[in-house]
Each structure stands twice: as structure tokens, then as C-alpha cells.
Amino acid sequence: GGYDDMVIAKTQVRTRVEADNAQREKKISQLQDFIARFSAGTRASQVMSRKKEVERLQTTELARSNIQRPYIRFAMNRPSGRVALKATGISKAFGDLKVVTNFDALVNRGEKIVLVGRNGLGKTTMLKALLSDAPNLPPSPGDIDAGTVKWGHEVSIGYFAQDHTGVIRKGMTAVAWLHQFDPDASRQDIHGLLGQMLFSGEEGLKPTEALSGGETARLLFCRIMLQKPNVIVLDEPTNHLDLESINALNIALQKYDGTVFLVTHDEDLMEEVGTRVWHFDGRTIQDFKGTYDEYTASLV
Ligand SMILES: Nc1ncnc2c1ncn2[C@@H]1O[C@H](COP(=O)(O)OP(=O)(O)O)[C@@H](O)[C@H]1O
Ligand SMILES: [Mg+2]
Incomplete structure (x- = not known):
């Protein structure tokens, strides 16, 4: 346990x-x-x-x-089916701005997709469209205009959104917030996870509205570690992390056996975690089955 x-x-x-x-x-x-x-x-x-x-x-x-180092480890309760995701004809626009148009993809269990490209080109929009109707996440039909998204057999998703506003309910302690995602976990388990992400015993009792950006990010990682999903979706997870934590995340994602969707500008993460690249260039989305280095080499 x-x-x-x-x-x-x-x-x-x-x-x-x-x-x-x-x-x-x-x-x-x-x-x-x-x-x-x-x-x-x-x-x-x-x-x-x-x-x-x-x-x-x-x-x-x-x-x-x-130096205090966090310890991130992502386990899964059980693997998903062989196909993690089948997406067909995905489209999303904001008014006249077509951000994602008619995108298709088949993602197998264990693939680690890095979504790369400059800001504002649609990485977050893509993830939200894929998650608009997904296991253990609240439905958000407004995030997709057209297309079908089929998540695979027994898929369970851990999602770290780019915008954390409103993700952590106010008026409770960090410990209590985390505990609600697995009421069967013991207090020791919860404190252990918080300790792994460098919350001291007292910091775990901090009211959630007083958490800094970095603490919020670390608490969200605790939730994913507790949930043990077989698909992890991370949208710019490193923005609030220091170098030690980014390294810990890098290693944890490499070791994880599940499927990963990762938006990042961190070149080490892109190269060392990704087995597949979705490159957003403003007109199209290139789907390349290989590492980021192989992708850039293929361009010349
Ligand atoms: N809720 C929204 N309303 C209007 N435009 C939006 C909204 N969300 C995103 N956009 C626009 O869609 C485009 C893609 O945004 P986004 O998916 O956030 O890009 P990225 O995650 O790659 O930085 C941007 O031009 C952004 O301004
Ligand atoms: Mg984004």
C-alpha cells in the first residue's frame, strides 16, 4: 500500500x-x-x-x-486496454479562430506523447477536447465542437490542468483535500504522500486558500500519485516546479507504465519522456511516432 x-x-x-x-x-x-x-x-x-x-x-x-528532493512515483491500479484512445475528426474553434481541425489519432497503451509548439497554438485546447467526455472527469461538452473521442477499456485519467484556478477547493486543509480522493487511505498514507512532495507535517495542515502556486502544483501531483491512474495528462506541469522537482518528474514519467500526454517547453522532458510528438505549428498538427530528437532530425 x-x-x-x-x-x-x-x-x-x-x-x-x-x-x-x-x-x-x-x-x-x-x-x-x-x-x-x-x-x-x-x-x-x-x-x-x-x-x-x-x-x-x-x-x-x-x-x-x-537539499530536499521530492520523490515522485506514478503507479497504476490496473492497466488500460491495449488502445488507450481513439479520436476521430476532433475540431474546436473559438469564433472564427479554428484551433483544432479534423484531428485523428490512435494512441496505444504506454505511449508517451509530448505536445509541443509555441504558446497559443492549441495544445491546451486539444487536451481539453480529448478530455471533454472522459472517465473520472466532469463532462465539459463545450470544449469540443465535433468529432468522437473514445477512451479505451478501463482507462482512468489523472489530469494536471494548465490553469489551476478553482481546482483545489477552498476552506479545508491540504491533508483533507487530498484524502477525499481516496477515503480508504490511512492518514499515514496521506501524510506520506505529502511528505514525498516536501510538505512538512505542519504545512499539510495549511488551509487550501493559502497555498502558493508551487504548493498547489505539488499537491496536484500528490493527487495523481494517490489516484494511480493508467493515463496521465499534464499540461505545462513544470511552470511552478524547481529543478529538483522537474528532475523527479522526468524520472517518474520515464518509469511510468501507463499512457502519458504531456505539454511542456522543457527540452529534457520532451526528449527523455516522449515516445511520440504532436507538433503544433499554427496550421497543422504533425503526429510523429518517435522521440523529439528523431522528430527534429526528420525535419532537415
Ligand atoms: N476560452 C477561450 N476563448 C477564446 N479564445 C481562446 C480560449 N481559449 C483559448 N483560446 C485561444 O485559442 C488559441 C489556442 O490556445 P491554447 O490552446 O491555450 O494554446 P496553448 O495551450 O498551445 O498555449 C489561442 O489563440 C487562444 O487565445
Ligand atoms: Mg496551454
Whole structure:
């Protein structure tokens, strides 16, 4: 269960920190051996530079052990059917502005699609159209003008919208907000998840209306980790995340066995997570089955 996962997560973080520290200790002791052997001799400048290196390693060790890293892991309750999504003739316009026109796609379970392109070209509009009638999300028929979207057998979706306004209900604690998505989870599970996303015990008791943008984003990741969906849809998830969190997200998405739709401008995420690219250029949407690097290479 979630508590076991949390223990594993904490153990993994600790193991990594310990491995880093062990390596550093070894390096320091090698340098100190050298210093001890030659400090009385003629190699003064080499001894001096090694003393400086020891100092540097000792201070980075201190700094590093103070860095808090989030631990993101996306599991799924059960896999979806082989086809995750079949979309046919999807169209959406705002007045005269045709944003998505007659788009077709078949997405297999496990594909990781990165939606790329400049702002305002329709990435969010596309995701909203695909999610306008989707499992475990409220229907929003206004987000699609025409076309059919068929989500696959047993699909369950975790959605991180670009606009978080109104997503987190006000007037409750972060803990209580999260708990409602799995009432069977224990308080330990909930606190464990919040801890993974670097909420301290007290921060978990913060009223939801007082959450910063970054805290809101981290809480939304907690929800997806709790829900264990087999399709994850993330619309610009990195906007409120620091580098450590972006790295954690990158690794979590690479390891995830489900299907991913990801809008991002982060080139590492695009390249390292994506197995398929939907490129929005303002006129068309290119559907390329390969990595982002393969896609850009195919253009020249
Ligand atoms: N609710 C809306 N009403 C009118 N125009 C909209 C609305 N939402 C988006 N648009 C327009 O549709 C286009 C695509 O927007 P969007 O899908 O948000 O782009 P992206 O996510 O790629 O940045 C933009 O020109 C945007 O101004
Ligand atoms: Mg957008």
C-alpha cells in the first residue's frame, strides 16, 4: 500500500544520499592520504590544491545533505486496454479562430506523447477536447465542437490542468483535500504522500486558500500519485516546479507504465519522456511516432 511505498521512497532517497556521501568520503580520504604523505616534501603546490579540494568536498557535502528532493512515483491500479484512445475528426474553434481541425489519432497503451509548439497554438485546447467526455472527469461538452473521442477499456485519467484556478477547493486543509480522493487511505498514507512532495507535517495542515502556486502544483501531483491512474495528462506541469522537482518528474514519467500526454517547453522532458510528438505549428498538427530528437532530425 501507500505506506509501504512511502517507506520504500524514503529508503531510496536515503540510500542515494548515503551512496553519494560514501563516494565523497572515499575521495576525501584519498586526498588526505596524499596530503599526509607529501606535506613535508617538495610537492607543496599539489598539496595545497588537494587541501582546497578537501575543503570544497566537505562544504558541498554539507550543502547537498540540506537539499530536499521530492520523490515522485506514478503507479497504476490496473492497466488500460491495449488502445488507450481513439479520436476521430476532433475540431474546436473559438469564433472564427479554428484551433483544432479534423484531428485523428490512435494512441496505444504506454505511449508517451509530448505536445509541443509555441504558446497559443492549441495544445491546451486539444487536451481539453480529448478530455471533454472522459472517465473520472466532469463532462465539459463545450470544449469540443465535433468529432468522437473514445477512451479505451478501463482507462482512468489523472489530469494536471494548465490553469489551476478553482481546482483545489477552498476552506479545508491540504491533508483533507487530498484524502477525499481516496477515503480508504490511512492518514499515514496521506501524510506520506505529502511528505514525498516536501510538505512538512505542519504545512499539510495549511488551509487550501493559502497555498502558493508551487504548493498547489505539488499537491496536484500528490493527487495523481494517490489516484494511480493508467493515463496521465499534464499540461505545462513544470511552470511552478524547481529543478529538483522537474528532475523527479522526468524520472517518474520515464518509469511510468501507463499512457502519458504531456505539454511542456522543457527540452529534457520532451526528449527523455516522449515516445511520440504532436507538433503544433499554427496550421497543422504533425503526429510523429518517435522521440523529439528523431522528430527534429526528420525535419532537415
Ligand atoms: N476560452 C477561450 N476563448 C477564446 N479564445 C481562446 C480560449 N481559449 C483559448 N483560446 C485561444 O485559442 C488559441 C489556442 O490556445 P491554447 O490552446 O491555450 O494554446 P496553448 O495551450 O498551445 O498555449 C489561442 O489563440 C487562444 O487565445
Ligand atoms: Mg496551454
